[in-house]
Amino acid sequence: MNAMLLWMTMVFAADLNVPQAASDEVLRRGSSVEMVGIITEDDILVALGPPADDSHKWFLTVITRPGCSACALLKAEWSIKPELLAFARPGDPENSWSHYNVYRSDDPTQSFRWQGIQITEYPTVLVQPPRNGQYGDPATVVMQRSGYAGGAPSLAGAIRSAVLAYATRQPRAARSVQVVSADVGIAADAVQPEVVSAAPPFVVPGVEPVVQPPFVPPLAPAPQVPEPPSVPQGDSLAVLLSLLFSLLGSLFGTGMLTNVLLVTIMLLSAIRTFRKATNQKLWLSDEDFEKLLAALKAAAGKPPTAPRQGL
Amino acid sequence: MRTLITIAAILICGDAASATEMMELPAEVRAWFRNPDGSCVQCSIGMCGAWSNVPAATMLLWDTRYGSAVRGGSWPSRVASYCNARGIRAYNVTGDATHSWMMWAAKTGRFAAVGAGQAHFQTLYGKDAANKLWFVCNNNSTHKIDEYTQAGFDRLHHASGHWVVILAGPAPPAVPVYRQWW
Numbered sequence: 001m002n003a004m005l006l007w008m009t010m011v012f013a014a015d016l017n018v019p020q021a022a023s024d025e026v027l028r029r030g031s032s033v034e035m036v037g038i039i040t041e042d043d044i045l046v047a048l049g050p051p052a053d054d055s056h057k058w059f060l061t062v063i064t065r066p067g068c069s070a071c072a073l074l075k076a077e078w079s080i081k082p083e084l085l086a087f088a089r090p091g092d093p094e095n096s097w098s099h100y101n102v103y104r105s106d107d108p109t110q111s112f113r114w115q116g117i118q119i120t121e122y123p124t125v126l127v128q129p130p131r132n133g134q135y136g137d138p139a140t141v142v143m144q145r146s147g148y149a150g151g152a153p154s155l156a157g158a159i160r161s162a163v164l165a166y167a168t169r170q171p172r173a174a175r176s177v178q179v180v181s182a183d184v185g186i187a188a189d190a191v192q193p194e195v196v197s198a199a200p201p202f203v204v205p206g207v208e209p210v211v212q213p214p215f216v217p218p219l220a221p222a223p224q225v226p227e228p229p230s231v232p233q234g235d236s237l238a239v240l241l242s243l244l245f246s247l248l249g250s251l252f253g254t255g256m257l258t259n260v261l262l263v264t265i266m267l268l269s270a271i272r273t274f275r276k277a278t279n280q281k282l283w284l285s286d287e288d289f290e291k292l293l294a295a296l297k298a299a300a301g302k303p304p305t306a307p308r309q310g311l
Numbered sequence: 312m313r314t315l316i317t318i319a320a321i322l323i324c325g326d327a328a329s330a331t332e333m334m335e336l337p338a339e340v341r342a343w344f345r346n347p348d349g350s351c352v353q354c355s356i357g358m359c360g361a362w363s364n365v366p367a368a369t370m371l372l373w374d375t376r377y378g379s380a381v382r383g384g385s386w387p388s389r390v391a392s393y394c395n396a397r398g399i400r401a402y403n404v405t406g407d408a409t410h411s412w413m414m415w416a417a418k419t420g421r422f423a424a425v426g427a428g429q430a431h432f433q434t435l436y437g438k439d440a441a442n443k444l445w446f447v448c449n450n451n452s453t454h455k456i457d458e459y460t461q462a463g464f465d466r467l468h469h470a471s472g473h474w475v476v477i478l479a480g481p482a483p484p485a486v487p488v489y490r491q492w493w
Contacts, residue, residue, distance in 0.1 A: 015384045016349025018430045018471055022386030026426075026472040029387060031406025036394040037479070048408040050415035059484035099481040101364060109361050109369050112337045116488045128484045131420045133330065139485040140492060166492055198380040200373035201343050205366075 051094070055132040058098040058163065060088045063114070065105045065122040066206070074123045074148040074155075075102065083156035108202040121146035125155065127162055135170045142166045171286075265296050332417050333437035333446060334362045335486045338454050344372070344434075346450035351432040352385035354450035355424030356401075356476055358434045363421060363478045367397040385432075390476055400479040409473040410465075414438075416475070417445075420482040426471030435475075 031048050062078070064071035078084045078100075079091075088100035103110050105122065117126075127143040129135035143162035145155065272289060275282055284292065336358065344358040353371040360368025367377040371393070374380050378397050387403055394401050404412045409425070416423040417438035427433035427447055436456050437446030445464035447457045459467060 016430075017346075017351040017384050018426065018432055018474075019384040019386070020430075022384065022474070023430070023472045025386045025388060026405045026474045029405040031408055032404070033408065033412075034387070034391055034403040035400070035479070036391045036403050037398055037400035048406070050402075050408075050412045053415065053418060054482065055419045057482075059482075061484055061487075093479075093481040096481070099484065101481055101483060103364060107366075109340065109343075109366070110364055112335075112340055113484075113486050116486065126484070126487055128487055131332070131482065131485065132418075136492075137485075137488075137490065139488045140490045141487045142492070169492055198374040200370055200375055204370065204375045 053132075054093075054099070056130050056134060057096070058130055059126070059128040059138070060098040060100050060159070061126040061128070062100075062102045063105055063119060063122065063124040063126070064102060068122045070148045071123040073150065074125075077150070077152050081152035081156075083152045087156060087159055104205050107205045117141060117144070119146070123148055125159075127159055129166070129170075135167055140166075261296050261299055265293060268292070268296075330441055331437060331439040331444075332420060333456075334358075334422050334434075334448075336362055341448060341453040344450055345453045348382055349384055350382045351450050352390060352424065352476070353381050355432045355434045356390070356399075356478075358448065358450070358453075359422055359424055359476075359478050360399075363480065363483050365399060365478050365480065368399045368401075368478060371397075387474060402475075402477040402479055404477065405472075405474045407473065409468065409475045412475055412477060413468075416477045420485070421477055423478075424476040425468060426474045427467045429470050431471055 033048055062071075062074060064075070075090075078088065086097065088098045089096040090100055090102075093099065103113065105114075105119070123146070125143070125145045125148075126141055129138050129140055129142060131138045143159060143166075145158055148155065268289075272282065272284075274280075282289075340361055341358060344354040344361070346354045350372060356368050357371050360366065360371070370377050371381045378393070381393050387405055390401075391403050393399075394403070402412065413423055413425060413435055416435060418440070422437070423435040424432055425435045425447075427435075427449075431449075433450060434448040435445070436448040438444070439446070443461040445459045445461070447459060447464070447467070448455075449457060
């Protein structure tokens with residue numbers, strides 16, 4: 001009886017999921033990478049390794065609405081205006097400074113993304129920091145700007161200002177930990193074939209006609225860029241050198257241990273900055289490094305201070 | 312002395328911080344991609360499509376303007392065929408390099424449809440690099456996310472044969488939230 005059941009399972013499972021034919025083809029292909037979706041000879045990748053890590057790129061998101069002429073204008077101008085192309089190159093993700101994504105407000109498969117923000121006008125442009133955590137939580141809305149009536153330089157300037165202001169305030173904090181929902185559990189397998197509908201369980205958005213510029217845009221854009229306070233800028237190298245000279249000058253005076261510890265802090269910071277700049281693996285997380293600095297500073301008899309940019 | 316010991320311990324122990332990359336699809340969205348009829352490859356790719364906002368991939372399972380429903384078992388050349396037909400840009404990877412591709416897919420936030428389990432495909436849903444944990448959404452139980460150790464995940468992937476499909480194009484952003492940073 002068991003043998004019969006096993007035989008039936010094998011027969012009925014022959015064309016389901018990943019059948020034996022798939023396993024055979026995987027073995028036939030061996031180590032191969034195939035670029036699909038575009039049928040050209042150039043898209044057959046000969047290199048077996050993955051592309052370069054692009055988790056350092058910022059995110060630029062455009063949320064549109066069907067029938068929105070300002071949305072069409074923005075998308076069209078983003079393909080041709082140099083000021084905007086400098087921040088994102090639609091259709092050319094490899095050479096784009098940021099990950100550029102366009103969403104439709106009426107797409108039910110994407111509505112989960114907008115539960116935590118308020119959208120009052122279209123198009124809405126969002127700027128978010130990189131996924132690698134270099135600038136804190138990648139979910140953070142760095143800039144939200146609604147409406148577009150032309151004026152690519154103005155939008156590009158707003159993006160630039162927001163990114164700079166945000167980056168200035170980030171101590172390159174440790175990667176944020178995204179908390180997983182409570183439904184993490186143990187794997188379970190059991191395929192139960194059933195009658196399925198060919199209709200999707202959601203309303204598929206229709207095709208939006210492409211509008212080419214130029215055309216007369218509507219008035220009254222409503223920018224919603226957070227106004228960051230001004231930040232005093234200083235020559236960090238000069239400050240570092242002056243601090244180093246003053247420390248060395250008194251190295252053999254009183255408080256030698258203190259000076260040695262301070263020099264150690266500077267050396268560790270310099271090594272860390274260099275390793276970050278050259279994309280080498282860091283010995284410590286930012287949090288642990290801050291603890292280390294605090295411990296060294298405490299040992300040196302100085303109270304811990306706020307982390308400096310770039311540490 | 313105590314300070315020095317603390318410093319040495321920190322240096323030796325290294326990075327203890329946890330950095331977890333995860334898809335953020337609600338359970339009700341994942342449920343759309345439950346496997347009813349042995350279409351695990353399309354279910355897995357479809358879930359990746361929903362995350363990466365690639366409608367032609369999201370809607371593989373159904374009759375839509377992107378094409379007729381694609382059902383039943385799949386193999387690399389079949390995936391290549393329907394991706395080409397629908398204009399779904401993807402990396403169709405087989406062989407020894409799949410592990411490094413999965414690492415890349417998780418690190419960049421794209422995630423992937425991966426061979427996982429005997430004759431089965433599932434969605435690589437997340438990775439905790441610090442603790443070497445992998446998170447997988449099985450299209451037979453989309454209400455939960457399964458957690459695997461490195462060894463467990465290796466066994467899971469090996470059981471199906473080394474084959475992964477990763478949607479190309481820009482990585483999607485994290486679900487945005489307001490935090491007062493200014």
